[in-house]
Amino acid sequence: MSKTVKLRKGFDINLAGKAENKISDSLRSRTYALKPTDFIGMQRPKALVAVGDNVKAGTPLLLDKQNEQVNYASPVSGEVVDVKRGEKRKLLEIVILADNEVEYESFNKYSVSDLAKLERDELKAQMLKAGVWPNIITRPFGVVADANDTPKSIFISAFDSSPLAPDYNVIFKGEDHAFQAGVSVLKKLTDGLVHVNVNGNDEVNPAFLNAEGTQVNKIIGKHPAGNVGVQIHHIDPIAKGDVVWTASPYGVIQIGKLFLEGKYDAAKIIALTGSEVSEPQYYKTYSGADVKTFTEGNLKSDHVRYVSGNVLTGESIGEGGHLGFYANQFTILPEGDYFDMFGWILPRFNKLSFHKAFGLFSFLNSTKKEYVLDTNTNGEPRAFVQSGAFEKVVPMDILPVHLLKAILAEDYDDMEALGIYEVIEEDFALCEFIDVSKHNVQSILREGLNLLQYS
Amino acid sequence: MKFIRDIVEKAKVPFEKGGKLERFYYLFESVDTFLFVPNETTKIKGVQVRDAVDLKRFMMTVIIALLPALVFGTYNIGYQYYHAIGQEPASSWDMWWIGIQRVVPIIIVSYVFGLFIAEFAFSVVRKHPINEGYLVTGILIPLVMPPTIPLWQVALASVFAVVFAKEAFGGTGMNVLNVALVARAFLYFAYPTNISGDVWVYLGGHQTVDGFSGATPLALAAQTLESGQSVVQSFAAHGSYSLSNLFYGLIPGSIGETSVLMSLIGALILIATGVGSWKVIVSVFGGAYAMGLLLNLIGANQYMLMPAEYHLVLGGLAFGAVFMATDPVTASQTETGKWIYGFLIGVLTVIIRVLNPAYPEGIMLAILLMNVFAPLIDYYVVAANKKRRLKRATV
Structure with a gap:
C-alpha cells in the first residue's frame, strides 16, 4: 500500500550554479580513482593491485580484510598508476589511467526470465564478486551491507533534495529496463518490501513510478525529504535489532546492468555545479572521475574549493581530486578564508541564514533567490546555547540535541533509546549548517555510531 | 581594513603557542573575533558552507530587544526622581540626565566585574574561550536592580553570579540557574535592606514631597492583606x-522592569x-x-x-x-x-x-x-x- 508522507520541517538551501539540463560526453577523464575512505566503516582496506598492473572494468582493486567477500572493483580499464597511502600506510586511493576504450570483465548474463529464477545466494555471489555490492548500504550505521543479513525491507530514494542536487529525471533517463532488473534482484534479497520513494511535488521519472514489485511512496517537503533515512522513519521505522537496506537508483541500475549485460558498468552521469562554475551542466563519465577534466577552463575564479558531493555532506577533494564512489555531483565553491571586519554584526542580505537574528535579512529575499555561499564558518566555535532550532530541520520524531548530548556523554543506552539507529550523518547535516555554535554535528554523530557498532 | 588586520596579526604573535602571553590567548581571541569574523573555513568532510549566524549575533539580538526597556528605565528614574521630590524639571533632558547618571555606572560596574574580571579570569585558568553569554547577562543585571543600588553591591553580585552560578557549573551553556537572577537573588538575601522597601525611587539625597509614597504596586497589594481594602x-x-x-x-520599580x-x-x-x-x-x-x-x-x-x-x-x-x-x-x-x-x-x-x-x-x-x-x-x-x-x- 503506497504511502504519502508530508513533511513540514526542513530547509532548502538554494545555491547558485545549478546544472543546466544538458549532457555532454565530450570530456573524458584521464584518471579514475577508487577511494577506500568513501566506504564508512572500512577498517582494514587491502589493495589487490600494484602500480603497473593492468585492470579491466570490474577487476577487484581492493577489499576490506574485515569482510573479504565484498569486492571493490575498478570503474574503468587501464593501468594502475598510483596507490596512494597516508599515515601508517593507510590506503587512500587507487588511481587508474584509463584506456581509450573500456574493456569489461565478463560476468554471468541473464535474460529477464532467467533472472526471475535465480536464487538469493546466486544473486548475492555475483553481486559480491562483480563490485556492485557496495551500492547496498545497511541501516543502522550506514555502512556497506553485510551479505549474511536479510533486511526487513529495502529503500530506494528516487530523488535528491540536497543543495544543487542533480535531477534524477536527467541522470537516470531511459534506464527503466536496468532499474527494473535491479529492483527484481533486490526484491529477492528481502522478505519484506522494496520501497521506491518519489518526490510528491515534482515530475517523476517513469522508471521509478512504474517499477514492478515495489511500493512507490510519495514524499513531500523540503530537504531532507530526499534523505532515505527520513523516509524510512516515516514509512517503516527502524527499531533496535532491525536491519534495513538502502540503495541509490544509480546502484540499482548498476546491479540491473550487471545481470542483464554481464558487466560492471560504472558509467555515470554527473552534475558539475556550484557558483564558481562558468557553465554548470551534466557530464557523462565514470565513477571516480577526476574533477580537473571538467573544471579546466570552466571556472570563474581560481580560489575555489572542489567538493565531491553536495555542500551538506560532501568532501573537499582538492584540485586534483576524484569523485567519491557514492557521489554524482561536483560542487565548486569559493573559499572563505578571509577576515570579515565586524562581520558578526553588520547587516547581511546575501548570506543565507535559517535564523532571523538581528541583521540577517536573507529571510526577506524571495525563496527563489540563489545564493553564493563560501566556505567561511561565519563565526567561531562556542558553547551550546540555543535550543529548539535543530528540531526544526530534522523532520523525524527524534530529539537531535539530546541524542548528540548522549553521544558526547558516551551513554550507550540513551543513544539507543533516542534513536541513533535511525540516523546517519546526512540526516543531521542541516543541524550542522544552522548551528549557531558551529559544532561538527555530523562527526559527533559518527563517533556515536562507531561507539555502538564496535562495542 | 587590511591595515587594521595587520596590526591585529602583529599583536597576536605573543599570544600564540609558545609565545610569552600564551596563557592569555583567549583574551586575545575575544578581542580578535570581536573585530573580525575569523578566516576559518569548513572542514574537509561535512558541511562545506555554514549559516551566516553566530553566537555573537544571536546574543546581540537579545541586547537589542532589551534596549527599549533600558532606555525607558533610564528616563523613568529621572521621572520618578522629580515626581518624588515634588519639583518640575526644567526640561525632559534633566530627567534623562538623572537616569543616565544612575544607569551608566551600574552597567559599567556590571560589565567590568562580571566580564572583565570574573569571566576573563576563568577563561585564563580554565583555558576556554570567552563566550558571549555575559554580553546579555551584563545588561540584565542592571535592569533588575533598583536605581538606588550601591555600586559595590552590583560588583559583588555580578562576580558572585558569574563564579557560582555559571563558571562553577562549567561556563556558558552549562549553568542551571539564570545568571542575572542569581545576582539579584544574592543581593535579595544578602543585603535585603538595599533591595526591598523604599529603594525604588532615586532621591539623590533629597526629601520626598509630602504625601509621596514610593511603595511599589506589589507592596501596596500585599498591604491589603492587613488593611482589608480592595x-x-x-x-x-x-x-x-x-x-x-x-x-x-x-x-517606581527596578530599572528595566516597570x-x-x-x-x-x-x-x-x-x-x-x-x-x-x-x-x-x-x-x-x-x-x-x-x-x-x-x-x-x-x-x-x-x-x-x-x-x-x-x-x-x-x-x-x-x-x-x-x-x-x-x-x-x-x-x-x-x-x-x-x-x-x-x-x-x-x-x-x-x-x-x-x-x-x-x-x-x-x-x-x-x-x-x-x-x-x-x-x-x-x-x-x-x-x-x-x-x-x-x-x-x-x-
Missing part, C-alpha cells in the same frame, strides 16, 4: 497606579527573530492569568480578589517572562517542556505573590525554582520520546 481601590488611592499606568510603566509595554516590544523582537521562545513567553502570561483567576474563585482575601489581569502588569512579570524565562540555557530544552515550564513559572509567580507576601516579587523566585525543575520536565518529555521508540522494538 487592591484596586488602594491602587486608585495612590494615584498613579491605574491599569494603563502599570502597563506603560512610569512607576514597563510592560517595553518588555512586549522586546518580546516582539525576540519572537520575530526566533531568538526567544514564544512558547515560554505566552505560557508564563497564561499561567499567571490562570492562577489569578483561580485565586479570584477562592477569594479568601482582598489580594486573591484582585482582578487577574493586574497580575500581568504588576512587578517584573512581563520582564521576567520575556527576558529571563526564555534564557535558552536554563529553560526547558524540549518544545513540549517549554509550555509546561512557562506555565508553571506564571502559576508560581502568582502563588508566591499572593500567598507569601514576605516576598512581594514572585517572578524571580518562580523562575529560579523552575530553572531547577526544567531538567526534570525535559526528562519526562525525553522519556516519552524514548517510549514511543521502544514500542516498535522487537528485541
Whole structure:
C-alpha cells in the first residue's frame, strides 16, 4: 500500500550554479580513482593491485580484510598508476589511467526470465564478486551491507533534495529496463518490501513510478525529504535489532546492468555545479572521475574549493581530486578564508541564514533567490546555547540535541533509546549548517555510531 | 581594513603557542573575533558552507530587544526622581540626565566585574574561550536592580553570579540557574535592606514631597492583606497606579522592569527573530492569568480578589517572562517542556505573590525554582520520546 508522507520541517538551501539540463560526453577523464575512505566503516582496506598492473572494468582493486567477500572493483580499464597511502600506510586511493576504450570483465548474463529464477545466494555471489555490492548500504550505521543479513525491507530514494542536487529525471533517463532488473534482484534479497520513494511535488521519472514489485511512496517537503533515512522513519521505522537496506537508483541500475549485460558498468552521469562554475551542466563519465577534466577552463575564479558531493555532506577533494564512489555531483565553491571586519554584526542580505537574528535579512529575499555561499564558518566555535532550532530541520520524531548530548556523554543506552539507529550523518547535516555554535554535528554523530557498532 | 588586520596579526604573535602571553590567548581571541569574523573555513568532510549566524549575533539580538526597556528605565528614574521630590524639571533632558547618571555606572560596574574580571579570569585558568553569554547577562543585571543600588553591591553580585552560578557549573551553556537572577537573588538575601522597601525611587539625597509614597504596586497589594481594602481601590488611592499606568510603566520599580509595554516590544523582537521562545513567553502570561483567576474563585482575601489581569502588569512579570524565562540555557530544552515550564513559572509567580507576601516579587523566585525543575520536565518529555521508540522494538 503506497504511502504519502508530508513533511513540514526542513530547509532548502538554494545555491547558485545549478546544472543546466544538458549532457555532454565530450570530456573524458584521464584518471579514475577508487577511494577506500568513501566506504564508512572500512577498517582494514587491502589493495589487490600494484602500480603497473593492468585492470579491466570490474577487476577487484581492493577489499576490506574485515569482510573479504565484498569486492571493490575498478570503474574503468587501464593501468594502475598510483596507490596512494597516508599515515601508517593507510590506503587512500587507487588511481587508474584509463584506456581509450573500456574493456569489461565478463560476468554471468541473464535474460529477464532467467533472472526471475535465480536464487538469493546466486544473486548475492555475483553481486559480491562483480563490485556492485557496495551500492547496498545497511541501516543502522550506514555502512556497506553485510551479505549474511536479510533486511526487513529495502529503500530506494528516487530523488535528491540536497543543495544543487542533480535531477534524477536527467541522470537516470531511459534506464527503466536496468532499474527494473535491479529492483527484481533486490526484491529477492528481502522478505519484506522494496520501497521506491518519489518526490510528491515534482515530475517523476517513469522508471521509478512504474517499477514492478515495489511500493512507490510519495514524499513531500523540503530537504531532507530526499534523505532515505527520513523516509524510512516515516514509512517503516527502524527499531533496535532491525536491519534495513538502502540503495541509490544509480546502484540499482548498476546491479540491473550487471545481470542483464554481464558487466560492471560504472558509467555515470554527473552534475558539475556550484557558483564558481562558468557553465554548470551534466557530464557523462565514470565513477571516480577526476574533477580537473571538467573544471579546466570552466571556472570563474581560481580560489575555489572542489567538493565531491553536495555542500551538506560532501568532501573537499582538492584540485586534483576524484569523485567519491557514492557521489554524482561536483560542487565548486569559493573559499572563505578571509577576515570579515565586524562581520558578526553588520547587516547581511546575501548570506543565507535559517535564523532571523538581528541583521540577517536573507529571510526577506524571495525563496527563489540563489545564493553564493563560501566556505567561511561565519563565526567561531562556542558553547551550546540555543535550543529548539535543530528540531526544526530534522523532520523525524527524534530529539537531535539530546541524542548528540548522549553521544558526547558516551551513554550507550540513551543513544539507543533516542534513536541513533535511525540516523546517519546526512540526516543531521542541516543541524550542522544552522548551528549557531558551529559544532561538527555530523562527526559527533559518527563517533556515536562507531561507539555502538564496535562495542 | 587590511591595515587594521595587520596590526591585529602583529599583536597576536605573543599570544600564540609558545609565545610569552600564551596563557592569555583567549583574551586575545575575544578581542580578535570581536573585530573580525575569523578566516576559518569548513572542514574537509561535512558541511562545506555554514549559516551566516553566530553566537555573537544571536546574543546581540537579545541586547537589542532589551534596549527599549533600558532606555525607558533610564528616563523613568529621572521621572520618578522629580515626581518624588515634588519639583518640575526644567526640561525632559534633566530627567534623562538623572537616569543616565544612575544607569551608566551600574552597567559599567556590571560589565567590568562580571566580564572583565570574573569571566576573563576563568577563561585564563580554565583555558576556554570567552563566550558571549555575559554580553546579555551584563545588561540584565542592571535592569533588575533598583536605581538606588550601591555600586559595590552590583560588583559583588555580578562576580558572585558569574563564579557560582555559571563558571562553577562549567561556563556558558552549562549553568542551571539564570545568571542575572542569581545576582539579584544574592543581593535579595544578602543585603535585603538595599533591595526591598523604599529603594525604588532615586532621591539623590533629597526629601520626598509630602504625601509621596514610593511603595511599589506589589507592596501596596500585599498591604491589603492587613488593611482589608480592595487592591484596586488602594491602587486608585495612590494615584498613579491605574491599569494603563502599570502597563506603560512610569512607576517606581527596578530599572528595566516597570514597563510592560517595553518588555512586549522586546518580546516582539525576540519572537520575530526566533531568538526567544514564544512558547515560554505566552505560557508564563497564561499561567499567571490562570492562577489569578483561580485565586479570584477562592477569594479568601482582598489580594486573591484582585482582578487577574493586574497580575500581568504588576512587578517584573512581563520582564521576567520575556527576558529571563526564555534564557535558552536554563529553560526547558524540549518544545513540549517549554509550555509546561512557562506555565508553571506564571502559576508560581502568582502563588508566591499572593500567598507569601514576605516576598512581594514572585517572578524571580518562580523562575529560579523552575530553572531547577526544567531538567526534570525535559526528562519526562525525553522519556516519552524514548517510549514511543521502544514500542516498535522487537528485541
